[in-house]
Structure formats: C-alpha cells, structure tokens
Amino acid sequence: MILLRSVLFNLLFYLTxxxxxxxFMPIFLLPWRWGFWIxxxxxxxxxxxxxxxxxxxxxIRGLENLPEEGCIIASKHQSAWETFALLxxxxxxxxxxxxxxxxxxxxxxxxxxxxxxxxDRGKRSAALASMARSAEEAINLQxxxxxxxxxxxxxxxxxxxxxxxxxxxxxSLSCKVVPVAVNSGVYWPRxxxxxxxxxxxxxILPPIEPGLDQKAxxxxxxxxxxxxxxxxxxxxxxxxxxxxxxKEARERQAQTTQAVAQASS
Numbered sequence: 001m002i003l004l005r006s007v008l009f010n011l012l013f014y015l016t017x018x019x020x021x022x023x024f025m026p027i028f029l030l031p032w033r034w035g036f037w038i039x040x041x042x043x044x045x046x047x048x049x050x051x052x053x054x055x056x057x058x059x060i061r062g063l064e065n066l067p068e069e070g071c072i073i074a075s076k077h078q079s080a081w082e083t084f085a086l087l088x089x090x091x092x093x094x095x096x097x098x099x100x101x102x103x104x105x106x107x108x109x110x111x112x113x114x115x116x117x118x119x120d121r122g123k124r125s126a127a128l129a130s131m132a133r134s135a136e137e138a139i140n141l142q143x144x145x146x147x148x149x150x151x152x153x154x155x156x157x158x159x160x161x162x163x164x165x166x167x168x169x170x171x172s173l174s175c176k177v178v179p180v181a182v183n184s185g186v187y188w189p190r191x192x193x194x195x196x197x198x199x200x201x202x203x204i205l206p207p208i209e210p211g212l213d214q215k216a217x218x219x220x221x222x223x224x225x226x227x228x229x230x231x232x233x234x235x236x237x238x239x240x241x242x243x244x245x246x247k248e249a250r251e252r253q254a255q256t257t258q259a260v261a262q263a264s265s
Contacts, residue, residue, distance in 0.1 A: 059201045070139035
C-alpha cells in the first residue's frame with residue numbers, strides 16, 4: 001500500500017505542479033506583486049495530494065508567531081514539504097535558494113517573476129553581499145524571506161550544521177528572525193521514493209528580536225530550532241514507532257553519542 005500510494009503521489013505531485021505552472025503563465029503579463037495568489041493554490045493542492053493520496057497529514061502550529069511586517073523565516077530543512085507547506089500563511093514569500101534552480105525551464109521563470117533570491121554558492125563573499133542587498137529590498141517591501149540555515153536537507157535526527165549566511169542576514173537587516181522546527185524527514189525522507197504514513201508537524205517559534213551579536217544569535221537560533229525539532233521527532237517516533245526512518249535516526253544518534261564519548265575519553 002505504501003508503495004502504491006507513494007507512486008501515485010509522486011506522479012501527481014510533479015504532474016499537477018507542471019499543469020499549474022502552465023495554467024498560471026498569464027501572470028507573466030501582470031506586475032510581479034500580483035502573482036503571489038498562485039502560491040496558496042499550489043500549497044493547498046500539494047497538501048491535499050499528500051493527505052489523500054500519500055497518506056501523510058500536515059500540522060502547522062504557532063501561526064500566531066508570524067509577524068505582519070517583513071521578517072526572515074528560518075526553517076529546519078528535512079524534505080520538500082517545507083518548500084511549500086507554509087506558503088499559504090506568508091506575505092509575498094521570497095525564498096533564498098541556489099542559483100542553479102533558475103535554469104530549470106518554466107520553474108526558473110517563476111523564480112525570476114516572483115523575485116526570489118538566488119545565491120551563487122561558489123562565490124561566498126560576493127554571494128553574501130548580493131543576498132543581503134536582495135533581502136533588504138524584500139524586507140523593505142514587507143515580504144517574508146524564507147531561508148534554510150543549514151543550506152540543504154538534513155536527515156531526521158542528524159547532527160545539525162548551521163551556516164554563517166543566516167547570521168550575516170540577521171546582523172545586516174536588523175529584523176526579526178522566526179525559527180521553524182519540523183519533523184518532515186520522518187515521513188518524507190530526503191533521497192527516498194517512499195512517503196510514510198503519519199503526520200508531518202511544523203512548529204513556528206517566537207521571533208528572535210534584532211540586536212544580538214552574530215555568535216549569540218546563531219547559538220540561540222540553533223538551540224530553538226533543534227530543541228523544538230527534536231521534540232517533534234519524539235512525537236513522530238511515539239506515534240509511528242515502526243517507521244524505518246525513526247529506527248535509522250536512532251542508530252545515527254547512537255553513533256554520534258558513541259563518537260562524542262570516544263573523543264572526550
């Protein structure tokens with residue numbers, strides 16, 4: 001059953017995304033600010049397919065912590081789920097994403113039209129400066145900027161690896177940063193074909209106010225996201241103890257604990 005549902009969901013996920021991109025192409029004739037109404041539609045279609053075809057529910061908590069003004073949304077990144085699940089709740093969202101995505105036919109056109117923020121990860125200093133300029137423009141327009149502080153998807157239960165870019169943005173923009181914790185990797189694991197039944201949960205945490213130094217901010221951000229993500233993982237583990245991803249995460253955590261113990265001995 002999981003195999004069949006996963007096959008159908010994956011087919012419909014990519015097919016409906018393609019169909020919607022074609023159907024929404026008239027927005028290219030409109031001013032860019034008039035195009036964001038399509039994102040909640042794409043979001044809700046995906047959540048519907050995930051629930052009723054893939055057998056995976058979605059639970060988003062803490063929406064009251066989203067500021068009305070422009071801010072940075074810093075989310076844990078474990079799957080494709082967090083690239084669309086929050087879109088219906090954000091203001092003119094702008095993702096910070098790798099530059100290569102702009103080269104994807106049609107999809108890349110939408111990245112350009114909706115003024116997302118591409119980053120050339122091969123040019124660190126120039127990329128940080130360009131990212132900060134584009135992000136400042138977005139904040140001034142009261143947009144919500146979405147960034148994945150670890151830069152890429154990480155497996156559920158893996159050791160965190162936060163990068164400097166989010167701290168640079170925080171100090172450059174002097175705006176609120178909203179941490180978001182997830183457990184999506186338990187049910188939509190990276191580089192896996194299967195979608196495992198259960199409930200993906202996201203916790204939108206209270207914003208971190210501007211004013212901290214970069215080191216203190218990064219420590220606070222990692223603590224808040226990882227603490228909440230670990231709690232969500234434990235919820236998922238209790239609800240679906242036979243999930244293979246939970247078992248793999250437990251093994252990974254045990255190996256990490258053993259390695260730390262050996263290093264300190």
